[in-house]
Amino acid sequence: MVKQERAARTRESLVRAAAEVFAEEGYETASIATISKRAGVSTGGLHFHFGSKAALGDAVVERAAESLRMITVSRIAGANSLQSLVDSTHDLVALLGRDAVVSAAFGLVAGNGARSAVGRERGWAVRRQWQRWVEAMFREAAAEGLLADAVSPRDAAAAVVAAIVGFEVLGADRREWSSRSSLTRYWNLMLPQLVARHRLGDVLAGGSAEPSPVRSARAS
Amino acid sequence: MVKQERAARTRESLVRAAAEVFAEEGYETASIATISKRAGVSTGGLHFHFGSKAALGDAVVERAAESLRMITVSRIAGANSLQSLVDSTHDLVALLGRDAVVSAAFGLVAGNGARSAVGRERGWAVRRQWQRWVEAMFREAAAEGLLADAVSPRDAAAAVVAAIVGFEVLGADRREWSSRSSLTRYWNLMLPQLVARHRLGDVLAGGSAEPSPVRSARAS
Numbered sequence: 001m002v003k004q005e006r007a008a009r010t011r012e013s014l015v016r017a018a019a020e021v022f023a024e025e026g027y028e029t030a031s032i033a034t035i036s037k038r039a040g041v042s043t044g045g046l047h048f049h050f051g052s053k054a055a056l057g058d059a060v061v062e063r064a065a066e067s068l069r070m071i072t073v074s075r076i077a078g079a080n081s082l083q084s085l086v087d088s089t090h091d092l093v094a095l096l097g098r099d100a101v102v103s104a105a106f107g108l109v110a111g112n113g114a115r116s117a118v119g120r121e122r123g124w125a126v127r128r129q130w131q132r133w134v135e136a137m138f139r140e141a142a143a144e145g146l147l148a149d150a151v152s153p154r155d156a157a158a159a160v161v162a163a164i165v166g167f168e169v170l171g172a173d174r175r176e177w178s179s180r181s182s183l184t185r186y187w188n189l190m191l192p193q194l195v196a197r198h199r200l201g202d203v204l205a206g207g208s209a210e211p212s213p214v215r216s217a218r219a220s
Numbered sequence: 221m222v223k224q225e226r227a228a229r230t231r232e233s234l235v236r237a238a239a240e241v242f243a244e245e246g247y248e249t250a251s252i253a254t255i256s257k258r259a260g261v262s263t264g265g266l267h268f269h270f271g272s273k274a275a276l277g278d279a280v281v282e283r284a285a286e287s288l289r290m291i292t293v294s295r296i297a298g299a300n301s302l303q304s305l306v307d308s309t310h311d312l313v314a315l316l317g318r319d320a321v322v323s324a325a326f327g328l329v330a331g332n333g334a335r336s337a338v339g340r341e342r343g344w345a346v347r348r349q350w351q352r353w354v355e356a357m358f359r360e361a362a363a364e365g366l367l368a369d370a371v372s373p374r375d376a377a378a379a380v381v382a383a384i385v386g387f388e389v390l391g392a393d394r395r396e397w398s399s400r401s402s403l404t405r406y407w408n409l410m411l412p413q414l415v416a417r418h419r420l421g422d423v424l425a426g427g428s429a430e431p432s433p434v435r436s437a438r439a440s
Contacts, residue, residue: 026248028249029246029248029249124393158402159410165390166381166383170385186379193413
């Protein structure tokens, strides 16, 4: 039992170290030696848990997919679909800022350049999972009369997904792009177009878990 | 004179080969040997023109900056500011699809992972140039009464820049993201929000140089 716990902890530190090294050096450049050293695990130990760098890449993406599922299933009780969507974008951008594993998984598909086909495909799976959820929220909004009549759920989802990818990519180098206040300004611009006029008061651009002034000042 | 022309052609093929190899393998992984082989130039010849890989990276970014300037200065005579902006996004996405040099330069800043500080900074200069121009178009639109009253030129520019980066990144792997029809649907969604109500007919989502049905079918 203790042995199993130790094995799980070792895997965890290897995945985290791999994510950090992928983010810093790029997937192709990252070496097994650097990753095992960062994790404080021998290369033999690394190979015991993960047969290859591609397997580590898969584990990083799998962990990110899990975090993303957490964001999308943890809707605040009673929050409407579009509020849940706005909340999730705030959560996602905050998560990308503080979680190396998630940001590395998203990075595996952003940008061109050499990425293993495996890593890229798995990274795309994470993106598609998110995108499908965004579309589901817009369809739900349409069904509950929250979406403005003229708006197609599919087109709205594409516009939001593209913009969030942009905030993510631009924010990886310039933090002001992925700050809570940038995202709030984005939603303030978009919501009057997306939300049915008489329901506009039902969706808060800053998210329904609006942070206290102190947290807000620190986050932006 | 003939010698100068030959030198210019050699530089040109080196920059193009470097852009292709950066896009395929990533900047860090790309080797001088691969680039010179691709260009059909000896590594000695490469070093005569470019002292280092960073110098080649700079040349790629410089060439992209030039193409981007061409897009932004070649406004169709009489086109209003927002139409010029819409046109330029169609031109940019089409250019990224067919010009390895421009797409490599944008790729130098997209995604995390190791990029030379030099390449990244120069890549950012290209992005900032584009972003400033987008802001200038929105300010011009505000000045000429074309922008909807409630819209801040700065926030509108940020939303559009982020979305276009998203289309670019997503489109690098999935071409449907950067098709003319995706972008047209994006602008159809955004324009009613951005354009003053009585001027809505003055901006075409598909661009003012709307292609013939045949070209359109091929492009999307």
